[in-house]
Amino acid sequence: MTREERLLAAVIDAVDTLVDDFDLIDFLHMLCDRCLELLDVSAVGVMIEDPGGRLQLIAASDEHTRLLELFALQHDEGPCVECHRSGAARLNIDLTSPVETSPFPVFAARARKAGFVVSHALPMRLREAVIGALNLFDTRPQNLSPADARVAQALADVATIAILQHRTLAHANQQRAQMHAALTSRILIEQAKGVLAERWNTGVDDAFDALRRHARSHQLGLTQLCRQLVDGQLDSEAIARP
Incomplete structure (x- = not known):
């Protein structure tokens, strides 16, 4: 060569x-x-x-x-x-x-x-x-x-x-992964808000406030909490109602 x-x-x-x-x-x-x-x-x-x-x-x-x-x-x-x-x-x-x-x-x-x-x-x-x-x-x-x-x-x-x-x-690639994670989190949060709003017969804003308060008081990530709720790992009764 x-x-x-x-x-x-x-x-x-x-x-x-x-x-x-x-x-x-x-x-x-x-x-x-x-x-x-x-x-x-x-x-x-x-x-x-x-x-x-x-x-x-x-x-x-x-x-x-x-x-x-x-x-x-x-x-x-x-x-x-x-x-x-x-x-x-x-x-x-x-x-x-x-x-x-x-x-x-x-x-x-x-x-x-x-x-x-x-x-x-x-x-x-x-x-x-x-x-x-x-x-x-x-x-x-x-x-x-x-x-x-x-x-x-x-x-x-x-x-x-x-x-x-x-x-x-x-x-x-990192930015795409971050965006994908953000979209996934957003979907989980919307699902969790809907679950609570339906079970409590309340508005989604009140449900979201309750989720945020529970996540902060228990030192959980909001996405993690919503995933647990949507997957059935957490009973909605464990979350304090507004």
């Missing part, structure tokens, strides 16, 4: 995330694998921000890289952290250079101890939204070629679009 075919396969994998059983961790581990296949680097890590905007390590190509990335998060420094903050790529960072690593000396020392001498960080962003960073490491003192840099950013962009699209679908 040519490099172009493997890159196309990576894009197809990303598009395939638009399904209900999307597994974020598995997808990002696959992204690490694709980077190792397509790019001339030694290791890969992926960080994604959580709902609070804090970076979290989600995937890494090996244990040494995973521990290094966790170290970066614990000390809040490193190319990946800076890349996420600025939204700008940081390429060809010489981890043996005191000048280039002056913003993150502790991280650089830990990276060298892990055997890495060069690092790259690319933003996972779509327009103004930066959701994480793709981090590349090399044990060899060589720069990332311009072609590899473009491929790496393309992979990061495709992954970002897939993740954001899935979040949109998940949010839409």
Whole structure:
């Protein structure tokens, strides 16, 4: 398989995330694998921000890289952290250079101890939204070629679009589920109001007030109470009449 075919396969994998059983961790581990296949680097890590905007390590190509990335998060420094903050790529960072690593000396020392001498960080962003960073490491003192840099950013962009699209679908599904639950609750409440109104020979407003008072005094959800009444699990005589 040519490099172009493997890159196309990576894009197809990303598009395939638009399904209900999307597994974020598995997808990002696959992204690490694709980077190792397509790019001339030694290791890969992926960080994604959580709902609070804090970076979290989600995937890494090996244990040494995973521990290094966790170290970066614990000390809040490193190319990946800076890349996420600025939204700008940081390429060809010489981890043996005191000048280039002056913003993150502790991280650089830990990276060298892990055997890495060069690092790259690319933003996972779509327009103004930066959701994480793709981090590349090399044990060899060589720069990332311009072609590899473009491929790496393309992979990061495709992954970002897939993740954001899935979040949109998940949010839409959640809203639909909430609406369905609300409609179901509304039907149960109307049924319960009708049951009480008929049994008490009273208006539905009085029946509804009685249901609400009973639910509050017994620390029950209104929908739960109405379901019990409609299903016959609760005798209407247990509810105080208005």
